[in-house]
Amino acid sequence: MAQHDRRSFLKLTALAGAFSSNSFFQQAHAEEWQAAASAVHHHDAATVAQNEDFWSVIQRGYSVSPLILNLNNGGVSPAPIVVQEAVARYNQMTNEGPSYFMWQILDQGREPLRQKLARLAGASAEEIAINRNATEALNTIIYGLPLKTGDEVVGCKFDYPNMMNAYRQRAERDGIVYKQVTFKFPVEDVDAIVKTYEQAMTPRTKLVHITHVVNWVGQIMPVQQIADMAHAHGAEVIVDGAHSFGLLDFRIPDLHCDYFGTSLHKFLSAPIGSGMMWVKQEKIAKLWPLTCYGDPHSPNIRKFEALGTRSFPIEQGIGEAINFHEAIGSRRKQERIHYLKSYWATRVREIKGVTLHTSLDPRFSCAICGVSVEGYTPTELMNTLFDRYKIHTVGIDYEGVRCIRVTPHVYTTLADLDRFVNAIGELAAGKKA
Known part of the structure; x- marks a missing residue:
């Protein structure tokens, strides 16, 4: 040519x-x-x-x-x-x-992309901002909210570290009060989860932060019920959807939240370094942009995209990831990945010395599942699986959760999971004293 x-x-x-x-x-x-x-x-x-x-x-x-x-x-x-x-x-x-x-x-492709993301999110395009990851999206909201000294935020010890650190910086800088609830996962009681958040709230609580799918062990939180409770107490709700968008079949407005951020390079399989933020339209004007903008009080969602030069190829590649996703179908994708998780997890839980740290109930988990083998620390199990079997997982040792996190995707085959199950069985059978 x-x-x-x-x-x-x-x-x-x-x-x-x-x-x-x-x-x-x-x-x-x-x-x-x-x-x-x-x-x-x-x-x-x-x-x-x-x-x-x-x-x-x-x-x-x-x-x-x-x-x-x-x-x-x-x-x-x-x-x-x-x-x-x-x-x-x-x-x-x-x-x-x-x-x-x-x-x-x-x-010139950003506006068509915004429309495409909005359809996938079940939201208005005027509520969708395109950025680089969930950290950028959620930090924009956390730093942009007009919280003042004494205002309280309720989060969880199992939220993502970058979000917890953002609230801690606001506490140090602005004098807000940051509270955290905790859980012993897995939890399969919606009312108990909601009550835990509610008990941490006071008349000064202005914001509740909810992680839709907890990254440590894959627990799905009942966002809508927590959000309804928080709103009844006069608080706003921000949702970390890094591990839910592109995995679970839902519309963002159906979560009843006010703010939502996600990474598109997780289950949507968009280019690495792509993300999205959703802000309820009537909330946009009061939210300060993270980077400078001519009119920071504008009600235009595009004020959050003043990033200067960025990777336009990565941004436009998101559209092809949506094509790929929609050709599969959101519900089919969710069901397949849950099936893959259950395929291996139901087998290894029968092995002596093996413990699951995640619910198998589809209401409370989908893709991510934690597993431990008696006699191995998380790091030892992660390293042994890779060194001996070339199986890549990630070790979790945080707030009493000690396991490896295992997450298949639609490209994972049953033969792949058989290989993993066999490896766990061998390690459990020859575990250290």
Whole structure:
């Protein structure tokens, strides 16, 4: 292809992007995926979750390393091949003339992307801001709220560290009072969870922070019920959805929260370094942006996107990840990943010396599950699994939770999980005295 033609092709590709019938996803997968979906369209999502022929088509959309078995998808999920290709092509085009292709071409894709994210979130596009990760989204809200000395925030000791540290900085800087509840997970009692938060509240409580899916062990929290209780007491609600968006089938407004932040590079499998913030429309004006903006009191959600130069290829690659996700279906994806978690967890819990630290009830868990083996510290178990079996997990030793965190994704095969179960069985059988 001639240089001129190649540039024209890249420009046209960017202009069409993930929002047209000529998307990378359509070019790579449309025909095969349509056939796979047609074969199972008469089945419900729970049944499709166990159809290996259907999921083998999805699995081929990822580039999986043969050198390791990655069961730490709760940290960062890999992007599908079409998402990687989109980012690579957009990056190539950008570097042919950055100030032109970034601002005049790729930047024009933000509004269609905002619309696409809004549809997935079940929200208004005027409530969606695009950024780099859950930390940026949630810190924008935490630092942007007009809290003052003596105002109380109720969170949990099992919230994500970056959020806890943000509240501690506000306590040191502004004199707010930061309280934390705690739990002994797993918990399968909604009323007990709600009551724990409620007992920590006082008339000075202005904000309740809820982690939708607790990253340490995968506990799903009853966000809607906690939010309703908090609102009844006059408090606002912020939700950390880093591990729920793109995994669980829900609409953000149905959580009854006021603010929501997520990373898109987890279960949505968007490019690494992409995130999203949702703010209820009537709350936008009072929220200060994290970075400077001409009118910080503007009711326009775009005031939270004044980041200066950023990776436009990564941002536009999000659209292809949404195409990939929607072609699977949110409910099917949730059911499949829960099935994969249950597939291995129900087997290892029967092994002597093995303990699960996560509920298997789909109301209280989905993808992430904690497991420990008697005689091994979390670090020892994590390292042994990798050194001996090349299985990658993450060790958790925090607030009394001592286990490894195991998280499959849609590209994980049953053979992969059989390999993990066998490894746990061998280690349990030969555990240290």
